[in-house]
Amino acid sequence: MAKNKITTSKIIINLMFIIYALFCIVPLILVLSISVTDEMVIFQNGYSLIPAKFSLAAYKYVLSGSSTLLNAYIVTIIVTVVGTFCHLFISSMLAYSLSRKEVKYANVISFLVFFALLFNGGIVPQYILLTKYLHMKNTILVLIFPYLVSSVNIIIMKNFFKSTVPDSIVEAARIDGSGEFSTYLKIVLPISKPVLATIGLFVAVFYWNDWFTCSLYIEDNSLYVLQFLLQSIMNNIQYLQSNDMLQKSAASLPSESARMVTCILAIGPIILTYPFLQKYFVKGLTLGAVKE
């Protein structure tokens, strides 16, 4: 193997990527640094990359109701994992069926899916349906159920199946004696990893960040999701500080650094799992590309 030569173009390319990487990483480090900086120092000197005075007061404040927060993590992770898998499973089943010519009325159903993309009942009918008829208020199910199927994702998947899954493969499977469901499960899904990875990422991010559903349907402390709880903590600080009567006790509350703490707590797990997930995503994407 030839030794790596240092050329001008290599330097430039490397430099460009180093700068680009810095652009991505510096804000994150700044957030982390602010979250451990003493509140007073922030107000006096502004933000700095290296904490001028180290303090964990903000973490202490945010984590002081730690069992609730831990609980919120668990709820959010369950919702995200179960929600994402169920969403992919159900949506891909529908999308695959719609992509097959053999399915009678596929066009009609496709139109219905498309119609639901353009028009929906709005929030009040949804609320009535979920609370009065399905009795899902205050259950973990309500955090998952309303988002199990998405018209956009179905259309994307349908088009993917149409263009990527050759009819001949399905026919071959059929001749070999495979039933429709096992064809879908054992042949179509494995060669559709790229679309599953992409949609899965969208859906997972949606479930992870969704706080509105929780605010509307959940009244039970133990079912709060993480994003909702973090938002409430910030609201709480703001409320306490704007309340005349209580300013005495609220003056010492960290607000600036607490904001960054909530940020770290919200992205932390994702950052930690990303190295593993990333490998999977890249692999999935290239796999699909090579096949076609």
Next chain:
Amino acid sequence: MKISKKFTLVLTLLFALSVVLMGCSNKSAEVTKEGDTTEVKKEEPKKEEVKVEEPVELSWYFPNSPQQGLDGVNEALNEILLEKINATVKLNLTDWGAYDQKINVMMSAGEAFDLVFTATWSNNYFQNAAKGAYLPIDDLLDQYAPNTKKAIPDFVWPAVTVKGKIYGVPNYQTMAPGYGIILRKDFVDKYNFDWKSASKLEDVEPYLEAVKNGEMGIIPLEYSKNSDMFKSTSGYNGMDTIGDSGMPGWMYLDDNEYKVVNQYDTPEFKNHIKLMRDWYMKGYMRKDAATLTDQGPDRKAGKIAAIFGGIDLDSNDFEAAGLDFPGRFKGLSDVEGYDKKFGDCLLNTDRVAATITAISSTSKNTEKAMQFLELMNSDVEVYNTMCYGVEGVNYKKVADNRVETIAEGGYQIWSNWEFGNNLNAWYTEASAEGEEVDNKGIKMWDNNNKTAAVSPLLGFVFDGESVKTEVANCNSVIEELLYALGSGSVDPDEYQPIFIGKLQKAGADKIIAEKQSQVDQWRKDNGK
């Protein structure tokens, strides 16, 4: 191998789903179990042959921040309630940010619930009462809540009366805002400023000047868009707002004709912005004051020397009551200060109707709901349990009527004003020392309410529905120019006429005319 992996995945997935569904069925099982226990409880009184009445569960919605210890407080509250009115209550605490929309959706869906927090500024009381979401409670009040009705002064009730009917019980509290300045004690003492004889904004100038010349890095006077000194202190200029305080259309308090005027075209406004311009040029305010939206950092860093804004009780009031009051700066910058009120306090609809509990028109237990409200407004034990939680867990008692909250207790809700009559509230570590002796603290604000001037418009509420477009247009004009003028950043002689011109183009006259016609109608209806 690969295929079996996928298969396991699907299996796991189905398993996970079934777990979730199981969780759901557990829930419903729990509900029936609850039903069972209530039945058991129902039998007990039967044996004793006192009352054959099943305890009802009331549901109460109010906004706040999630409290870890809420369940414990709820239980303690229910114990008392079961004994007193044979009912329980489910406290549904909703996050501030989501409250309005959530309640709105629930009302639109016709969901059955009993009690709900409502106000001028959150979950709009007047709109909801007008559209029939709340139950008129006049008769229930007389029948089930005589103490509540008696304890709340007469001037309060007209403010929550809509078309001749009362739709909610206001939480009696400090209701008469005044206006004044808060100053830092260290600077006042250092420069020998005679704060006691200051009676208007102009009188503070020597203090500001001394601070400007003597203190490096200190901002003599605070200004931010959140608290424009003219917009947020109508009473100081002898006027009262009608609807949103920024919108054109205020009324002079001493005007017997009830004429609605454009407050930005009054001598008071012109004088005010001239003064601000003068002060801005002298460097008493931040250079970027006109665009500043968050004054918190400056306050916390102790960079502010004076703030002009709302004050109901000032240092003189506390001194007269023999109390040691550290001043409002204590809470903002952790330094002691003096507060000086300019002029009288004023009772207006905005503040009187600022916190109300209403009974939903979908409620199935209206009588119990009213009995509950009666307790919340007249029973010291019930009310303070709601405010501070359980003794020993959430607070410890340091005097008969003074507590210290326990941070680890998980219930520091700090919202006495949200639940009931504040006359019954205990004092906390947030109260000045000695306030609890002879109930001095409460007597102070109660007296202040009773001696305050009363706005001629008390009880009137503006409905801006028909001038929505104009209001939106005016908002953008105000956003563009009011804060520049109010902070003195631009020349008033040149820009005030432009401001007025733009407001008129945006439809200010139409808003004022609409306000005028509604005021006239209200006067006719109420014989004023």
